[in-house]
Amino acid sequence: MNKPREFDPSVVAELRALLGERVSTASAVREHHGKDESYFPYAPPDAVVFPRSTDEVRDIVNVLRRHRVPMIPYGVGTSLEGHVLAVRGGVCIDLSQMNRVLAVHEADLDAVVEAGVTRKQLNEHIKHTGLFFPVDPGADATLGGMAATRASGTNAVRYGTMRENVLALKVVLADGRVIQTARRAKKSAAGYDLTRLFVGSEGTLGIITEVTVRLYPVQEAMSAAVCAFATVDGCTNTVIQTIQAGVPIARSEIVCENTIAAINRYKKTAYRVAPTVFFEFHGSSASVVEQAETVQAIAKENGGMDFQWATRPEERSQLWEARHHAYFACLQLRPGARAISTDVCVPISRLAECVRETMEDVKHYIAPVPLLGHIGDGNFHLMFLVDPARPEELELAKQFNRRLVERALRMEGTCTGEHGVGMGKIDSMRRELGEDAVALMAEIKRTLDPHNLMNPGKVVPAELLA
Numbered sequence: 001m002n003k004p005r006e007f008d009p010s011v012v013a014e015l016r017a018l019l020g021e022r023v024s025t026a027s028a029v030r031e032h033h034g035k036d037e038s039y040f041p042y043a044p045p046d047a048v049v050f051p052r053s054t055d056e057v058r059d060i061v062n063v064l065r066r067h068r069v070p071m072i073p074y075g076v077g078t079s080l081e082g083h084v085l086a087v088r089g090g091v092c093i094d095l096s097q098m099n100r101v102l103a104v105h106e107a108d109l110d111a112v113v114e115a116g117v118t119r120k121q122l123n124e125h126i127k128h129t130g131l132f133f134p135v136d137p138g139a140d141a142t143l144g145g146m147a148a149t150r151a152s153g154t155n156a157v158r159y160g161t162m163r164e165n166v167l168a169l170k171v172v173l174a175d176g177r178v179i180q181t182a183r184r185a186k187k188s189a190a191g192y193d194l195t196r197l198f199v200g201s202e203g204t205l206g207i208i209t210e211v212t213v214r215l216y217p218v219q220e221a222m223s224a225a226v227c228a229f230a231t232v233d234g235c236t237n238t239v240i241q242t243i244q245a246g247v248p249i250a251r252s253e254i255v256c257e258n259t260i261a262a263i264n265r266y267k268k269t270a271y272r273v274a275p276t277v278f279f280e281f282h283g284s285s286a287s288v289v290e291q292a293e294t295v296q297a298i299a300k301e302n303g304g305m306d307f308q309w310a311t312r313p314e315e316r317s318q319l320w321e322a323r324h325h326a327y328f329a330c331l332q333l334r335p336g337a338r339a340i341s342t343d344v345c346v347p348i349s350r351l352a353e354c355v356r357e358t359m360e361d362v363k364h365y366i367a368p369v370p371l372l373g374h375i376g377d378g379n380f381h382l383m384f385l386v387d388p389a390r391p392e393e394l395e396l397a398k399q400f401n402r403r404l405v406e407r408a409l410r411m412e413g414t415c416t417g418e419h420g421v422g423m424g425k426i427d428s429m430r431r432e433l434g435e436d437a438v439a440l441m442a443e444i445k446r447t448l449d450p451h452n453l454m455n456p457g458k459v460v461p462a463e464l465l466a
Contacts, residue, residue, distance in 0.1 A: 007046040007069070007089055014063045015049055015091070022050040022097075033092040036079045039340045039386070039394065040423060045072060045086035050097045054170060054178060054209040057093065061207065062176045064091055065453060072455050073203040075116070075145030078137075080341050081422025083149065083202055087457040093207060095144055101125045102210065109215045110167055110184055115144025115208050122213075131215040134159035137418065138324050144208045150200030152418035154323070157243075157376025158250040158282070159216060161418070166199050170210035174449040184212055197444075202420055203455035205448045219282035222250075223292055224310040224319050227279070227299045228272040232256065232359050232371075234303040235277045236352040239375045241298050243348060247291050251280035252376035253323050256359070259330055259370040266329030267322050272306050277375070278323050280316070323372075330370040330383050337385035340397045342424075344408035345379040345417030354411050355380060358404060365400060366393070379417035405431070421459045430461065439464060 015023045024030070025047045034044025046069075051057045064071045070090030077084055086092060098114035101122060105111065106129050113122060120140045122133050135146060137153040145151075147169065152161040159165070168182035181194035198206060229235045232254075239252045254277050255263070261273045277299075281291040296307045310316045331339055346354045355371070362369045362382075373380025382404065384397035405415045405428045415428035430438050442464035445452070452465050 011067050012047055018059050024048045036077045036084050038080050038082045039338050040082040043085035043087050045092040046089050048092045050094050052097050057172045057209050061172050070453050070456050073207045075142035078139040078141050080419045081424035083422040112212045113143055116142050118142050130218050132218050143211045147199050147208055147211050148203050149420040154251045165214045168212040169198050169208050171198055171206040171208055173206045174454050202458050204459050221285040221288040223281050223288045224316040225279045227304045227307045228274040228276045230303040232275045235275045236355050238299045238302045242295050247294050250282040253278040254373050254375045256371040258368045259326050259372050262329040262333050263322050326372050334385040338388050340384040342401045343381040343417050343419050346408050346411045346413030348378045350411040351378045
């Protein structure tokens with residue numbers, strides 16, 4: 001990794017001429033923007049700026065480019081692989097004040113938003129239309145950040161990830177150009193798919209300032225269910241058989257017994273302490289009942305117990321709130337510990353095998369390892385709770401993660417289903433895609449960002465950009 005450059009104080013003066021008080025070098029602000037939810041050491045930027053328009057982002061980029069200063073886009077800091085850490089110093093571009101919903105096209109089922117709009121903000125803005133935006137990574141992340149990291153979440157099994165739900169982007173490039181990657185048409189064969197290039201680029205190729213997203217009608221009826229199983233195999237087999245039977249479940253989430261016990265303590269709930277699946281069904285009143293009854297029958301054949309329905313909105317919200325708080329609940333299993341959260345994704349036909357082998361491996365780890373995941377699309381997560389004062393624990397967690405990744409790759413899966421690469425999974429990505437594919441990424445990076453100023457140290461191995 002390159003050493004941080006000496007920061008030129010004249011850069012701050014130029015930025016203040018553009019933005020006034022929306023430039024900060026205060027240590028508290030810098031420290032806040034130099035950390036995320038990952039296990040990496042904090043790396044604060046030299047300054048933080050708060051633009052309010054694409055034109056201001058372009059002007060900021062032009063200043064930083066002239067001075068060869070690294071620039072790191074920032075949403076709300078919920079990333080898990082060190083995406084927002086200023087490992088070479090530089091300026092953090094906090095897009096949270098670019099939070100306007102620019103247009104909602106109800107007839108076309110899409111909306112145009114600035115990058116700092118969060119998913120909850122968008123859904124609140126459009127709730128009167130009978131539409132909603134479905135990608136739900138748990139945290140109330142910004143849509144710009146979700147596009148940059150190719151985020152996913154609990155609804156992906158039915159509605160897809162950000163890859164499927166972003167129609168177009170406005171992006172400021174490293175040389176100051178502003179491009180629109182596509183129009184609002186639902187399909188296009190016009191040239192290279194630039195939208196897909198920037199979705200998942202993690203701020204290394206340009207700064208996303210506007211996002212055009214798909215919207216969906218709110219279904220006539222929704223119901224949720226929770227079901228405990230005697231074994232993790234019962235959970236995974238139920239979900240696999242449900243999907244193979246053609247049941248259009250909207251969400252299916254697994255938590256292991258460690259996770260459900262943590263949720264019970266944290267949320268004062270009383271779920272059976274056993275491997276558990278949370279389901280949600282969308283559709284007409286009749287189809288929702290039919291879907292739930294089919295899944296209940298499949299679950300029973302796989303050892304399902306206590307199949308509980310939740311049909312009223314407040315009951316569904318309470319159930320999913322419990323699942324969304326699993327991360328924070330699991331942190332309480334070892335107070336004072338830091339969480340190393342990892343994820344892999346495998347073809348659905350290999351899911352049961354991958355989870356089974358992983359749970360066998362977990363038995364030999366030094367501490368409980370919570371498992372949770374979006375098993376409807378073959379994706380699951382592990383949380384390693386490590387003592388920050390004991391570096392040997394961090395190394396054990398990294399070794400376990402390497403085994404997990406190798407297991408997923410052996411089953412034709414991926415090293416990350418939704419967390420992204422950041423700094424933490426660069427080597428894993430190389431093993432997954434091969435050196436030629438990663439070298440091509442480096443060529444694209446050098447073409448669009450020849451001075452390696454856009455979020456340096458992330459995704460592309462540093463030695464390929466030297």
